[in-house]
Amino acid sequence: MAQESGTSRVKRGMAEMLKGGVIMDVVNVEQAKIAEDAGAVAVMALERVPADIRAQGGVARMSDPDMIAAIQAAVSIPVMAKARIGHFVEAQILQSLGVDYIDESEVLTPTDYTNHINKWDFTVPFVCGATNLGEALRRINEGAAMIRSKGEAGTGDVSNAMTHMRQIGGEIRRLTSMREDELYVAAKEMQAPYDLVKEVAANGKLPVVLFTAGGIATPADAALMMQMGADGVFIGSGIFKSGDPKSRASACVKATTFYNDPKVVGDASRGLGEAMVGINVADLPAPHRLSERGW
C-alpha cells in the first residue's frame, strides 16, 4: 500500500514522541553516549555549545557532517542538528545526512535577515524558536513541526525562558476568551495567519509540540518549565558546562518526568556539583542577545 513520508502528521508525530523528555546539546560521541545513558530522548549534535559560541564569538555555522555522522553512529536515540536561520542549503545537507530533526536556530549566526527556511520543502521535520505566539505561528505557517521557546541560550539564566513561556501561554489563554470578530484583529496584531490563530483559540494550545530552551541549568529549572506548560526541555550548555555532566543529565531527566513532585526534584538536585557559572541576561549587551534573532 502507498506510503506517504514527510506528512504533517509524521513530522509533528515525531515531536509527540519526545514529550516529557530532555533533548541535550552534545559536541562529541562521548557526550552523546553520556546523554543517551542518562535517558535523553534525543541529542542535538553541534560543534560548540551556546556558552562557547558566546565566549568565542565569530560566525557560528552548521556542524561538520563527519561529526554529525559519528554521533548518529554512536547512539540509537534521535539525532538533531542546527541550521542557520534562512540557510536552506545547510538544511538540505542535514536532511541528506538523515538527521531526525533540524533546528533552524538563532544560536547560529543568521543567514537571512528577512526570511526563514521554507520548511514545507523538506521531508525532515523542523523545530524553530519563538519568543511569542505570533512568532510561533509564523514558524508553523512556514512548516515548523515543533516549537521551542527561545530563552537566552548559553547563559544558564532561565529568566528569558520564563518570559517567553509566560508570553506564549498568556497569549494562547487570551485568544481562547475572544469572540470570533476579535480573532481577526488578534491575527493582524500578532502578525500571524488567521487560520492558525482560530485553531489555537479553539483548542487552547499550539497545533504542534512546545518545548522550552535557553538557560536551563538545574533540575529545578527543568521542572519549572514543565509546570509552566512546556511539553519537554532542551538543555544546551547547562549539562556539559557543569561540574558533573553525568549526574546532572540524569537529574534533569528525572525532574522533567516528575516535575510535579518536589520531593523527587529535590532528591534529584542533591550532590550535583557546580552548575554552569552563567551570565545574567540583563548584563548582556543587546547585540549579544540571541533571542532577538528571528523575525
Added chain:
Amino acid sequence: MQVGVLALQGDFREHLNALTQCGVQGVEVRTPLELEKIDALIIPGGESTTIVSLAKTFEIFEPIKKRIAKGMPTYGSCAGMIMLADHIVAAKDGQETFGGIDITVRRNAFGRQVDSFESDISAPAISNSPIRAIFIRAPWVEKIGKGVEVLASFQGSDGASHAVAVRQGHLLATAFHPEITDDFSVHRYFLEKVCT
C-alpha cells in the same frame, strides 16, 4: 476495570485521549503504588531507552515486568512494542525490556525520521476498514515465536513483509501509533477483545 497509561515519557496523553474516546477513563501511572491500582496497562510511544532508564530509577521496572508475566492485559505502541518484546535487535548495549511477547523486534527498523511514513494497512481482526497507520522511526517484528498471532504486516525497505501488529494472549503490540490518529479501533480491540 481501571486502565493505566505508563506516563514516564512519550505520548501518554494521546493514549489517555484515545481511551476517553472509547468511553474509558484512563489514569497516568508513574509509581509502583499507581501500578497496583490498575487492571490493564498501555505503554505509549516515546524513546524506549528513556522509558527503561526512568522505570529502573523509579523502581517500577520489575513490578511492571511481574504484572505482565502474571497476566495483566497490556498494549504497547512503537516504543511500547519494543518494551513488550522478549528480544530486541539494534538496541542500545544491554537494553532491557519488560518482555512477554515471544518476538524479536528490530528498533528503528523502518529507518530514521526521513523514512517515517503513514499508510493504510489491513488488520481484519481489528477493523473491517483499513487503518491509517503512522510509523515514526518505527520498529518491526523480525522473528515470531509460537502462540503469537500476526494481526497486520507491512513491507519494509528490504522488500520483505514484516509483522507490525501482533498479539499473544493478553498482550498486544503495534509498531505504529493509532493514538495520534482519529481511528481508535486498535484501542477498542484492546479494551473489548484483549482485556476481557
